[in-house]
Amino acid sequence: MLEPDPTDRLHTRHPRTLPKRRKDQPQPITGGLTFKAITAPHGANIAGDLTILGDLLVHPPSDGQGALVYRSTQANSFSGGPVAYRPFKAALEALITLGLVEKITGFYDPRRFDWGDGVVSGQGRASRFRATTSLLGIAADHGVIVGAARDHFRQPPPNRVxxxxxxxxxxxxxxxxxxxxxxxxxxxxxxxxxxxxxxxxxxxxxxxxxxxxxxxxxxxxxxxxxxxxxxxxxxxxxxxxxxxxxxxxxxRLAMRFDGEQVVEIDIKASYLTILHGKLGVRPEFEADPYDIEGVPREVVKGWLVATFGAEKSLQRWPQEQVRDYATRTGRRLGQDYPVRAVGERLLGRYPVLGSAGEEGLGWPDLMFTESEVVIRTMLALLKDGTPSLPVHDSLIVPASRSRPAVDALRESFKQVLGVEVLVEVTGVH
Structure with missing residues (x-):
């Protein structure tokens, strides 16, 4: 499958849906458009098997050309994918020969960085591709407008789940x-x-x-x-x-399930709640677990996210949080809120944080418990005909089913961890 190069990217789809392109980076593609009239050189028929065309067409064009998309062209990268290496290679070469696709060849430098002591690392870029103006014109002639082709392409569900x-x-x-x-x-x-x-x-x-x-x-x-x-x-x-x-x-709140409005149910302080439950401690949360006197909510949440991710005592603020804080306030996060001082405040409020990162209490363990709660809830809801979609620590459900969904989520937490959980429902309900 072709991916958008993180400067742009490609995938491989079958007729009927596709993704939106973010303004700051190219998006993946996954195509499945068939043009009956095109035949490749040497008798290779492009018409039935060129699912890659959808990848080239679903994203908005840039400067009158197709969006850049990328894909490794190494044979071993096609294992288990929707298109095998040889058909992909033949189809792509035919498209290039016909002047319908432009290829920018990739590269790899295995010794791009030398860290000393024999440690080196490489850097490279996968080959990138884009639809030419000729392909864009053919697509338009067939009623497929580049960047608005979602209704023409659908990615098949994964074989390996x-x-x-x-x-x-x-x-x-x-x-x-x-x-x-x-x-x-x-x-x-x-x-x-x-x-x-x-x-x-x-x-x-x-x-x-x-x-x-x-x-x-x-x-x-x-x-x-x-x-x-x-x-x-x-x-x-x-x-x-x-x-x-x-x-x-x-x-997400603008989505619809069978035409009905949705709400999103968020688990408040999910990892913090799970950590309490795993240690057999009842969470003593107020309405907002991130409400710590003297420390802004976003700083508290940032410290918790970084601590759970690092699985060790936080010694300095992550650079991303430092930059975000400077962008919002024009000030330096470490000066306004020294990381150790914030840590002491939070450990005083939630002593269980001293165990974060210990054996069985790292982020993969907390994530697993969270996933078990979410999946248990989804399975319970589908038994009574209620659809739900997870976003890690939240669930999107039909607005009319928000109350039963909240009850199911709370019950799942009790069954898995034996603790109560705070939730917040966003949207019309």
Whole structure:
């Protein structure tokens, strides 16, 4: 599948939907448009199998040309994808030969950075592609307007709904994200996959408008670590570029389920609540768990997010939070709110934070518990015909079903952790 290059990107779709393009970066594509009249050189027929065309057409053009999209052209990167390497290569070469697609060849420098002591790391860029003005013209002649082709393309649901990732590491000073691991063919994995398929089978009977959802994968983390037992991570991710999880909350609230308005139910301080439950401590929360006297709410929330993510005592503010604070206030976060002073205030309020990051209490463990609560709630709701879509620590449900959904979420928390949870419902209800 072709992806938008983080400067732009490509994927591979079948007729009927697609993602929105963000202004600051190109978006993925996943095509499935068929042109009966086009035949490739050497007798290779482009017409039935060029699902990549949708990837080239769904995003708004830039400067009169198609959006840049990218994809690794290495054969091993096509394993398990909707299009095999050889058909992809033949179709793409034909499109380039016909002058319908432009290719910008990628590169890789394996020794781009030398950190000393024999540690080196590389840098490169995948090959990028874009529709030429000729292809844009042919599409327009067939009633397909580039950048507004969502109604013509639909990405098929994923074949493999369980994803397993290795733990991230570092090469020198560079963080290297954990890669995908082979998912074993075992009964426990079958059961996990059956849950995901059951949810998606139900959702296929619901008309979802205002946001795209083609199917879920459930992604587990730290699969290469000793003692891994399918209890790390486990969030549901909606697949495909431009899916509803990538939308702003305001845009998500404009979605409709079978024409009905929706609300979003947020779990307040999800990880903090779960940490209390795992330690057998009843959360003593007020209406807003982030309300700490003398410290702005966004600073409190930022410290908690960084602490849970770091899995260790926070020694300095993350650079992203420093930049965001400076942008909002014109001031320096570390001077206004020293990280250690904020930490002391929060540890005084919530002593359980001293255990964050310990064995069984790291972010993958908290995420797994959160995912179990969310999935348990979704399965309970679908039994009475209520659709729901998760956004990590929140659920989107029909407005008319907000009360039963809140009750189901609270009950799931009690069953999994034995604690009460605070929720907030946003939207008309």
């Amino acid at each position: 369980i994803v397993l990732k290795a733990k991230s590491g570092r090469v020198g000073r560079v963080k290297v994200r954990g890669g995908r691991l082979v998912v074993p063919d075992r009964p426990e994995v079958w059961l996990l996959g059956d849950q995901v398929r059951q949810i998606d089978a139900f959702l296929r009977g619901v008309e979802i408008t205002g946001g795209s959802h083609q199917g879920f994968v459930r992604q587990f983390e730290h699969g290469d670590q000793p003692g891994f037992n399918w209890d790390k991570g486990g969030r549901l991710y909606s697949t495909g570029p431009g899916n509803y999880q990538t939308l702003s909350k305001a845009s």
